[in-house]
Amino acid sequence: MTATLSFRLYLLLLLSLTCPTMAPNNKYSILLPTYNEVENLPIIIWLLVKHMNSSGHPYEIIIIDDGSPDGTLEAAEQLQRIYGKEKIVLRPREKKLGLGTAYIHGVKHATGNFVIIMDADLSHHPKFIKEMIEKQKSNDYDVVTGTRYVGTGGVYGWDFRRKLISRGANLLTQILLRPAVSDLTGSFRLYKKDVLESLTNSCISKGYVFQMEMIIRARQKNYTIGEVPISFVDRVYGESKLGGSEIVQFVRGLVYLFATT
Amino acid sequence: MTKLLEWLGGAGALGAIWLALLTNKIENPFFRDHYTFLLLSPIIVVGLFGLASLLLVLYRVYTFNDCNDAAAELQKEIVEAKQDLKSLGFKFKDSFK
Ligand SMILES: Nc1nc2c(ncn2[C@@H]2O[C@H](COP(=O)(O)OP(=O)(O)OP(=O)(O)O)[C@@H](O)[C@H]2O)c(=O)[nH]1
Ligand SMILES: [Mg+2]
Numbered sequence: 001m002t003a004t005l006s007f008r009l010y011l012l013l014l015l016s017l018t019c020p021t022m023a024p025n026n027k028y029s030i031l032l033p034t035y036n037e038v039e040n041l042p043i044i045i046w047l048l049v050k051h052m053n054s055s056g057h058p059y060e061i062i063i064i065d066d067g068s069p070d071g072t073l074e075a076a077e078q079l080q081r082i083y084g085k086e087k088i089v090l091r092p093r094e095k096k097l098g099l100g101t102a103y104i105h106g107v108k109h110a111t112g113n114f115v116i117i118m119d120a121d122l123s124h125h126p127k128f129i130k131e132m133i134e135k136q137k138s139n140d141y142d143v144v145t146g147t148r149y150v151g152t153g154g155v156y157g158w159d160f161r162r163k164l165i166s167r168g169a170n171l172l173t174q175i176l177l178r179p180a181v182s183d184l185t186g187s188f189r190l191y192k193k194d195v196l197e198s199l200t201n202s203c204i205s206k207g208y209v210f211q212m213e214m215i216i217r218a219r220q221k222n223y224t225i226g227e228v229p230i231s232f233v234d235r236v237y238g239e240s241k242l243g244g245s246e247i248v249q250f251v252r253g254l255v256y257l258f259a260t261t
Numbered sequence: 262m263t264k265l266l267e268w269l270g271g272a273g274a275l276g277a278i279w280l281a282l283l284t285n286k287i288e289n290p291f292f293r294d295h296y297t298f299l300l301l302s303p304i305i306v307v308g309l310f311g312l313a314s315l316l317l318v319l320y321r322v323y324t325f326n327d328c329n330d331a332a333a334e335l336q337k338e339i340v341e342a343k344q345d346l347k348s349l350g351f352k353f354k355d356s357f358k
Contacts, residue, residue: 042346079351152326154325156331156332163325167325171317177264258263259265
């Protein structure tokens with residue numbers, strides 16, 4: 001019993017030593033859309049570089065700035081000079097064209113076979129990327145999504161009202177759409193590049209309803225989805241928003257997905 | 262099939278059973294004896310479902326993890342990042358020291 005096991009391990013070792021091509025050379029392209037994130041950008045880049053370097057995975061960070069008036073792009077250029085053009089790729093656009101198209105734009109320039117999308121406002125911590133990559137590998141998932149609602153996942157800086165809206169909206173979505181994914185509106189995710197491309201092409205929603213549509217369409221297309229608990233720390237710099245118009249947007253998005261998927 | 266159609270199908274099937282019981286197309290001694298209960302059962306079911314959902318949401322709000330440690334850790338990392346970036350030659354905006 002133990003003999004056959006160690007023999008197998010030995011074979012595996014031999015294999016991995018003799019044919020290094022067995023281990024696929026994965027590269028991770030991190031898409032960072034920014035709009036007025038001049039304070040947050042240097043910090044998030046510093047954290048990304050720190051955690052990605054220590055994880056040892058090849059990566060690039062693609063910054064998609066939409067003509068932020070606060071000088072985000074100049075900060076990005078400085079960071080590119082510090083960390084190099086290999087690691088920091090700038091793909092700015094003239095004006096604010098929205099998150100959904102920012103991803104489409106960014107993915108066109110991605111050279112990795114995996115793409116990670118995250119917010120630049122420090123609500124998504126780069127330390128979770130390593131866990132997402134491991135999760136992806138564990139089952140060859142097409143998508144891995146961060147979740148605030150399960151296990152060690154959670155939030156910081158939310159009052160009762162915000163939690164109530166978030167939990168209520170989530171339960172309503174769970175009942176109506178039965179997505180088998182716990183966090184639908186989160187935007188911290190890892191995709192196989194071709195999967196992300198095919199999804200962005202079939203999603204038409206705007207704002208964070210876009211994230212919800214992406215994951216629902218992923219289910220519809222039978223892509224496999226893994227989840228990693230994340231702690232979500234509400235933006236430190238800049239104003240956070242959850243007003244009436246966000247709620248109206250959400251309800252419209254939910255009705256749209258209810259009727260079309 | 263869309264979720265909307267699934268829901269309409271489900272509601273239609275349950276509604277048909279309810280109507281059949283109500284009009285005695287399906288003979289059932291229990292419901293014959295408790296006619297008002299049968300009549301009100303859709304409202305009762307919806308009400309109970311709503312109540313259960315409300316309790317579940319409140320429970321989940323109450324048990325929503327507060328990531329105080331993560332926030333504190335981030336604050337430390339921000340300080341560290343700024344120092345390191347300065348030493349690498351990064352110029353922060355004046356408003357942000
Ligand atoms: N390129 C680009 N980036 C955007 C645009 N809108 C938002 N972003 C960025 O997308 C990320 C998420 O946007 P947020 O404004 O944080 O949205 P949110 O997390 O739903 O809302 P907050 O509560 O304000 O944090 C951030 O990194 C923004 O800078 C846009 O139109 N274009
Ligand atoms: Mg945010």
